[in-house]
Amino acid sequence: MPPVQTPLLEQVEYLLCDADGNLFPSEEPAFDASVEVTNAFLASIGSDRRFTAPELRLAATGLNFRSTAQRLAAEAGVLDVDVEPWVQEEKRAVTAHLAATLRPHPETSAALTALARHLPLAAVSSSALARLAGCFTAADLDELIPPERRFSAEDSLPTPTSKPDPAVYLHACRQLGIAPEAGLAVEDSLPGAQSAVAAGCPTIGNLLFVAPEERAERAALLESAGVLAVVSSWQEIADLLLPVLERRDAVLPSGAGR
Numbered sequence: 001m002p003p004v005q006t007p008l009l010e011q012v013e014y015l016l017c018d019a020d021g022n023l024f025p026s027e028e029p030a031f032d033a034s035v036e037v038t039n040a041f042l043a044s045i046g047s048d049r050r051f052t053a054p055e056l057r058l059a060a061t062g063l064n065f066r067s068t069a070q071r072l073a074a075e076a077g078v079l080d081v082d083v084e085p086w087v088q089e090e091k092r093a094v095t096a097h098l099a100a101t102l103r104p105h106p107e108t109s110a111a112l113t114a115l116a117r118h119l120p121l122a123a124v125s126s127s128a129l130a131r132l133a134g135c136f137t138a139a140d141l142d143e144l145i146p147p148e149r150r151f152s153a154e155d156s157l158p159t160p161t162s163k164p165d166p167a168v169y170l171h172a173c174r175q176l177g178i179a180p181e182a183g184l185a186v187e188d189s190l191p192g193a194q195s196a197v198a199a200g201c202p203t204i205g206n207l208l209f210v211a212p213e214e215r216a217e218r219a220a221l222l223e224s225a226g227v228l229a230v231v232s233s234w235q236e237i238a239d240l241l242l243p244v245l246e247r248r249d250a251v252l253p254s255g256a257g258r
Contacts, residue, residue, distance in 0.1 A: 004204075004228050004240060008228070009184070009241060009244040009245075010244060010248055012119065012183070012184040012241075013120075013176075013178050013183070014119065014120055014121070014122055014176055014182065014183045014184070015115060015120070015122070015184050015186065016123075016124045016169065016172060016183045016184065016185040016201060017122065017124065017145070018123075018187045018188060018189070018192045019123045019124075019125040019127060019135065019136075019150075020125065020126075020135070021188045021189065021209050022186060022187065022188040022206055022208070022209065023112075023123070023139065023141060024105060024138075024139040024141070025105070025209040026102060026135055027057055027061060028057065029097055029098055029101045030094050030098060031053045031056050031057040031060075033090075033093045033094045033097035033098075034053075034060075034065060034093070034094050035056045037089050037090040037093055038056055038068070038069070038090070039051060041083070041086045042072060044086075045076055045081055047072070047078070049072070056068075061189050061191075062163055062189030062190060062191030063126065063162050063191060064126040064127060064153065064154050064160075064162040065087055065091070066083055066087050066160060066162065067126075067162040069087070070083055091128050091130060091131060094131055095128075095130050095131045096134075098134050098138065099134035099137070099138050100138075101138075102135055102138035103138065103139070104138075104140040104141075108208070109139075109140065109141065109144075110235075111233070111234035111237065111238040112144050113144065114242060115234075115237070115238055115245075116144050118245035118246065118248075119245055121144055122145060122149040122150070122176060122183075123136075123145050123149065123150040124196075125151070125152055125153065126152070126153045126154065126168070126191075127152060128154040129147075129150060129152045129155045129156070132150050132152065133147065136150075149176075151171060153165065153167065156171060163189075163192050163195035164191040164195045165195060166195050166198035168195065169183070169185065169196050169201055170199050180201045181200055181201070183201045183202075184202050184203075184204065184241075185204070186203070186204050186205075186206050187204075187205060187206065187222070188207065188209065189218075190218075190225055193205060193225035193227050194225045197227070203225075204227055204229050204230070204231060204237060204240075205227040205229070205230040205231070206230075206233075206234070206237070207219060207230060207231065207232045208231075208232060208233050208234060215232075
């Protein structure tokens, strides 16, 4: 991992965390549930195309279901389709499945807890808030990132969108009262990294929950998006940030820099 300039880290006021595939290993189980809804949607618009869960994950990682459904409809030549009922059905199916299958990841929880002593954490996601709520509870992260510090491109914006649109990062920074350069983003996907970088947030790529056989390609994509560094765990992020944060907190008055 290349060194990150210390002055850049010293100005960080919030850690902005993508959720799915980054804070918890939700990508694979989410697509196990989403693929059934996706294939039913394709059948409803007269498309013969069908996906397996791994195929859908590779095609849609980093995007929300609305964006995926609209793209698939356009590729099928169906330009006038109401995807909203399908968005709600996919949200219901995936939220229920994730709440039942996700478990805490002790190493990630430990690293996040250490970071949270020096830097408040927020979640910035393309996923719906209801889905995030189920995941955070199942992963035992509710106290570290409470609901008021969760931002969804699906639910938090006047018009729903999805990464790589930077809107959700810009919104999160406004709500948190920080300039984008004071929010250090951590992303696992190319659309997520593109979103954060376009918003002006310094960004780290995290391969923790990326399949081993996909890591080299994903790292190259993240680097092409302009991330500062690519790591393989939250502990690596903690090792990078904590020395800087501890020095900063030792010299700043209580509460300064937050």
